[in-house]
Amino acid sequence: MNKVLDVRKLSKSFGGLAAVTAVNLHLNKGELVGLIGPNGAGKTTCFNLLTGIYEPDKGSISLHRDGQEYSLEKRKPHEICRLGVGRTFQNIRLFRDLTVLDNVRTAMNRTVKYGLFSALFHIGSYHREERELIEKSMELLKIFELDGKALELAKNLPYGEQRHLEIARALATEPALLLLDEPAAGMNPAETAQLTRTIEWIRKRFDLTILLIEHDMSLVMKICERVYVLDYGMLIAEGTPEVIKNNPRVVKAYLGEVAYA
Amino acid sequence: MMNRLFEKGRMKYIFALLVFAIGQLLVVTGYLNDYLFSTLTTLCINIILAVSLNLITGFTGQFSLGHAGFMSIGGYVCALISMRIPTVPGFLLGVLTGALAAAFVGFIVGLPTLRLKGDYLAIATLGMAEIIRIIFLNLKITNGAAGLNGIPQFVDWMWLSLFTFSSIILISNFIRSAHGRACVSIREDEIAAESIGIHATKYKVTAFVIGAFFAGIAGGLYASYFYFLRPTLFGFSRSIDILVIVVLGGIGSLSGSVIAAILLALISTYLQAFPELRMVFYAVALVVIMIVRPQGLMGSKELSLDLLKGFGRKRQRGGS
Ligand SMILES: Nc1ncnc2c1ncn2[C@@H]1O[C@H](COP(=O)(O)OP(=O)(O)OP(=O)(O)O)[C@@H](O)[C@H]1O
Ligand SMILES: [Mg+2]
Numbered sequence: 001m002n003k004v005l006d007v008r009k010l011s012k013s014f015g016g017l018a019a020v021t022a023v024n025l026h027l028n029k030g031e032l033v034g035l036i037g038p039n040g041a042g043k044t045t046c047f048n049l050l051t052g053i054y055e056p057d058k059g060s061i062s063l064h065r066d067g068q069e070y071s072l073e074k075r076k077p078h079e080i081c082r083l084g085v086g087r088t089f090q091n092i093r094l095f096r097d098l099t100v101l102d103n104v105r106t107a108m109n110r111t112v113k114y115g116l117f118s119a120l121f122h123i124g125s126y127h128r129e130e131r132e133l134i135e136k137s138m139e140l141l142k143i144f145e146l147d148g149k150a151l152e153l154a155k156n157l158p159y160g161e162q163r164h165l166e167i168a169r170a171l172a173t174e175p176a177l178l179l180l181d182e183p184a185a186g187m188n189p190a191e192t193a194q195l196t197r198t199i200e201w202i203r204k205r206f207d208l209t210i211l212l213i214e215h216d217m218s219l220v221m222k223i224c225e226r227v228y229v230l231d232y233g234m235l236i237a238e239g240t241p242e243v244i245k246n247n248p249r250v251v252k253a254y255l256g257e258v259a260y261a
Numbered sequence: 262m263m264n265r266l267f268e269k270g271r272m273k274y275i276f277a278l279l280v281f282a283i284g285q286l287l288v289v290t291g292y293l294n295d296y297l298f299s300t301l302t303t304l305c306i307n308i309i310l311a312v313s314l315n316l317i318t319g320f321t322g323q324f325s326l327g328h329a330g331f332m333s334i335g336g337y338v339c340a341l342i343s344m345r346i347p348t349v350p351g352f353l354l355g356v357l358t359g360a361l362a363a364a365f366v367g368f369i370v371g372l373p374t375l376r377l378k379g380d381y382l383a384i385a386t387l388g389m390a391e392i393i394r395i396i397f398l399n400l401k402i403t404n405g406a407a408g409l410n411g412i413p414q415f416v417d418w419m420w421l422s423l424f425t426f427s428s429i430i431l432i433s434n435f436i437r438s439a440h441g442r443a444c445v446s447i448r449e450d451e452i453a454a455e456s457i458g459i460h461a462t463k464y465k466v467t468a469f470v471i472g473a474f475f476a477g478i479a480g481g482l483y484a485s486y487f488y489f490l491r492p493t494l495f496g497f498s499r500s501i502d503i504l505v506i507v508v509l510g511g512i513g514s515l516s517g518s519v520i521a522a523i524l525l526a527l528i529s530t531y532l533q534a535f536p537e538l539r540m541v542f543y544a545v546a547l548v549v550i551m552i553v554r555p556q557g558l559m560g561s562k563e564l565s566l567d568l569l570k571g572f573g574r575k576r577q578r579g580g581s
Contacts, residue, residue: 051456077455087456095449097561098442105439106446107457112439116467119438120431126438133439173457 003064004029004177004209005050010059012042012049019045021233022059027177032203032210034220034241037230038253043213044090046230047179051087052077065176082110086175088166090182090213096155100146100165103154104137107172111136137172143202144168160191164198171202177209184216192216196223221245229253273433277426281419288418302416302486304526305425306479311506311518313475316432318504319513319561320441321468322448323375324383328476328503330390333495334366335359335477336484337403340412343485352415352485356424359484360477366393367473368466375465390500398492408491409484416486424482428475433515435471444468448513509550510557517559524558 005027012020020042027033035043048054050061052075061072065084072080095103112133118124141147144164149157154165163183170178183199184192196219203210214220220227221241229237229244231253237244244250284301287293293301314328338359343352374385397403435441443464446454451461484490506525510517528546532539550558 053452053456076460077452078458078460081456081458089453089456093450093453093456095446095453098445098449102442102445106442106454106459109439109443110458114439116435116440119440120435120471122434122438129439169457 002029003027004031005211006060006062006064007050008060010046010049010061011057012045012054013057018233020049020230023230023233023235025228025235025238027209027211029209030203030207031225032199032212032223034224034227035211035213035230036215036217036220036227036244041230042233043230044181045233047087047181047213050080050179051085052080063177081173081175084174084176085179086170086173086177087179088163088170088181088183090185092162092166094154094162094166094169096153098154099151100141100154100157101134101137101150103165103169104140104172105133107169108133108136110173140168140172143205144198160187160195163187163195167198167202171206174206175208177211180210180212180214182213182215184214184219192219195219199223273430277422277430281422281426284418284422293418298418299486300526300530301418302421302482304522305421306483306486307503307506307522307526308425308519309428309475309479309482310503311510311522312429312432312515313472313479314503315507315510315513315515315518316436316444316475317468317472319507319511319518320436320448321444321465322451323465323469324379325386325469325472326383326497326500326504327370327386327388327390327393328472329495329497329499330386330393331363331367331473331476332480332483332499333390333393333397333490333492334363335480336490336495337397337409337480338362338477339481340409340484340490341402343413343415344409344411347413349415352413352420356478356481356485359481360474363477363480364470364474367470371466371469371473375462375469387497387500390495390497394492394495397495403490403492406492408489410489412484412488412490414485414488416482421482421486424478428478429515429519432471432475436515440464440467445513505547508557509547511559511561512557513561514557514559514563516564517557517562520558520564 003026007023007025010020010023011018023046035046037043045054049056050072052072056073063070063072063083063085070083072083095106112129114125114129118126138147138150141150144167146161146165146168154162157165167180167183184195187195199210200223202208212220212224224241226239227241227244228235229250236253237247237250310328310332314325317323317325336359339355342355342358345351346354370389374382374389377385398406403409436445443454443459444467446459447461447464455461506521507518509525510519510521529539529543532542
């Protein structure tokens with residue numbers, strides 16, 4: 001199997017607090033993998049390390065794409081995005097005062113070829129490229145049934161749609177690897193079911209590898225092929241949902257304290 | 262739908278021509294006397310300054326208190342060049358060289374300071390403007406505290422309107438481009454912007470440099486119209502005056518900046534008759550407006566010229 005992401009001995013502490021300790025994980029191409037663990041286990045910190053928001057204290061992160069290997073530890077978030085890693089945030093971080101269209105369109109900036117001069121004078125390929133950007137954005141918004149709300153401000157969308165828009169914005173950067181931080185948080189069962197279908201659909205449509213943090217066990221058990229379990233910053237188990245479900249350490253650390261659906 | 266989303270925006274050129282023609286008519290018929298023309302010049306210079314500061318502070322979210330510094334660079338460079346080449350080409354060369362010099366300093370200063378956030382950036386830019394002022398105060402070529410006198414006057418309505426409209430249109434074009442949207446996304450959420458591949462530092466510096474360039478243009482026009490320059494003209498209070506226009510008009514609204522500049526010009530012209538009460542009224546007017554509309558006159562909305570094309574088709578453009 002060819003790996004897309006290979007993380008070794010990843011560690012990060014904040015002051016005296018070891019948020020992530022010697023975590024090893026990998027993702028194979030096309031896999032959908034879950035990352036679970038109780039509150040404060042270090043899941044979001046892992047995402048922040050993978051996307052360059054924090055610099056790891058120790059360990060290596062390598063991304064494989066198109067036969068090339070890139071190490072991500074020292075890179076800035078925008079570089080990591082450009083290498084093909086897209087993400088969403090646990091506490092939604094949309095551009096709230098911009099329209100739905102602009103949220104997605106801005107994420108496509110990498111494909112824009114016209115320079116500063118064309119931007120100032122609206123000449124050269126400006127008009128053509130802008131039209132293409134709008135067309136591509138609308139196509140993407142259609143997948144999330146947001147095309148009808150293209151000109152609404154992001155902050156005026158209902159919560160569930162904001163979560164969808166954030167995924168759409170991440171997809172607009174054309175990632176190979178998508179990191180979703182609790183995409184179903186705050187959704188009702190019907191919305192979660194809808195989201196589950198959407199994730200599976202975009203995964204096929206965009207040929208994605210996905211790492212998913214989620215507290216909703218029904219979602220994790222349903223769509224994840226493998227699951228990693230974090231507790232106090234350390235990996236305590238890894239395996240298929242079936243195996244994880246019956247692992248006594250996991251049950252003790254996590255499943256025991258969460259209503260298990 | 263597509264046509265509604267995609268704006269051609271030719272209306273602004275027609276509008277600019279119209280305003281130019283009306284102004285020219287007033288000049289030719291003599292309605293615009295020297296006093297009114299000097300008010301108009303101050304207004305146009307303030308518009309350029311406010312619109313360019315709005316790009317930095319309102320659209321990109323970088324709080325700068327150093328705009329007067331960039332203005333002074335444009336002013337002095339333009340003065341020095343046009344005093345040696347006292348012709349129209351010399352004046353134009355001066356304005357453009359001054360603007361480029363301001364942009365260059367913006368780049369040198371912006372690169373290290375734009376990594377700072379909020380209050381720290383404000384203090385750093387304030388310090389920068391002070392340093393620039395002190396340099397002009399001590400340089401021989403700028404004649405120190407006495408300043409430069411007898412700068413050749415070339416600013417007429419044609420150049421004034423040309424530079425003002427170009428500044429507004431170019432900055433507005435920039436904002437409605439992929440590069441401009443990158444700047445706005447940084448204001449909205451820098452971490453999210455980085456996570457979608459936007460090089461935040463690069464775009465902050467870009468906005469800062471463009472803003473400095475146009476502040477330099479404003480300085481050049483100032484030098485050439487008022488024909489004398491002193492370092493005290495470019496102190497802290499001028500940077501604040503510009504910021505007041507931006508905040509009053511609405512952070513992130515270019516038309517707001519223009520409207521606020523016009524409004525303040527009107528207020529201070531009408532208060533001209535009561536010199537002792539002028540500053541008091543001015544301050545009270547500011548306080549009242551900010552209490553009634555804390556988001557500024559326009560908020561982050563734009564006054565769309567497309568309204569002229571078809572009434573009733575309401576449209577919201579936000580910050581883009
Ligand atoms: N920037 C930071 N500074 C200090 N401590 C931090 C920082 N970020 C995270 N932490 C701490 O690191 C630990 C792990 O946090 P993290 O957000 O990664 O947990 P999580 O697994 O995502 O939890 P949750 O399920 O609640 O989202 C927590 O104790 C948290 O308080
Ligand atoms: Mg978390």
